[in-house]
Amino acid sequence: MRSEDEAKHVTIRDVAKAAGVSPSTVSRAFSKPDRVSARTSKLIFDTAQRLGYHEEPVQNVPLRGKRRMIAIIVPDIANQFMSDAIRAVQREAENRDIALVVAESRESAVLERAAFDRIAPDVDGVILTSSRMPDAMIRKCAQTRPVVVVNRSVLGVRNVTLDLEGGVAQLVEHIARQDYTEVTYLDGPISSWSAATRWNAVSRALHARGIRAQRFWPGSPTFAGGFAMCDRYLANPTGMVIAHNDLMAIGFIAAMRRRGFDCPKDFGVIGFDDDAVGRIYEPTLTSVRISSSELGARAARMLFASIDGTESSDDLAHVSTSLIIRESSRRPAHSGR
Structure with missing residues (x-):
């Protein structure tokens, strides 16, 4: 275990050496994670976490007066x-x-x-x-x-x-009542703690009900991110799709509609957040309210x-x-x- 003083001096080169990658790859993982593979990014973030990497030493800068x-x-x-x-x-x-x-x-x-x-x-x-x-x-x-x-x-x-237990349990029960045996999960960014936590909660609950899940990861938590996953889904459709958030869910529905598929006639979608846009979108969006x-x-x-x-x-x-x-x-x- 590194001391606090040692951890303050960990550099990108230290992380790169420990992870077995180049310093430029470490830099990209932090600044542009979409340009680094999911496996490499996870290795880099885990290594940085273990070493206590901080891009520069944190200085105890005095507050310039009581600012309120x-x-x-x-x-x-x-x-x-x-x-x-x-x-x-x-x-x-x-x-x-x-x-x-x-x-x-x-x-x-x-x-x-x-x-x-x-x-x-x-x-x-x-x-x-x-x-x-x-x-x-x-x-x-x-x-x-x-x-x-x-x-x-x-x-x-x-x-x-978030306490995801209640919302995720209701989500899986809703899917099971409609006799789905497999789902597709559109996941969020590599560097998002909440994305990993959300996927873990959903995957455990699905597994407990005997429902298989294919995971598309990583993804951008945006309309464009959901839109971009349409072709991957069509290569192996499951009928039900769960998206990391409502923006991805709506983007996915829009892409499927452009290819001639109707929601919910041809496939179902569930998001997370319960955004206002999802409540007025057509079709209105089922979502885990946060x-x-x-x-x-x-x-x-x-x-x-x-x-x-x-x-x-x-x-x-x-x-x-x-x-x-x-x-x-x-x-x-x-x-x-």
């Missing part, structure tokens, strides 16, 4: 899940007359770290939403400012995560408690989930397999 200002960093501002969380944090901050700074990492651990370093000297605390940074990097950031992590569990750092507003609000209150040095009743908070059934996953009565 906090920050939230998200991977994609355009994603409604993220924008709802931002709004919830904004409301909590306004109630305390505290300003909010918002930054976007564009799904990059390197850009997220750079945003943190730019913002940290001027804020009292930071909320990291669906962070793409390795655990060791997040812990080092938390040494300089109060940090709360949303939709991610990091040992030693306050976090707000309250990003509650995640954001609880994270903000947790951060304020940390900044004020007061006790928080839930340094490790969990937000429940549930399945909302709509048209996209209802197999027509006359349909057979």
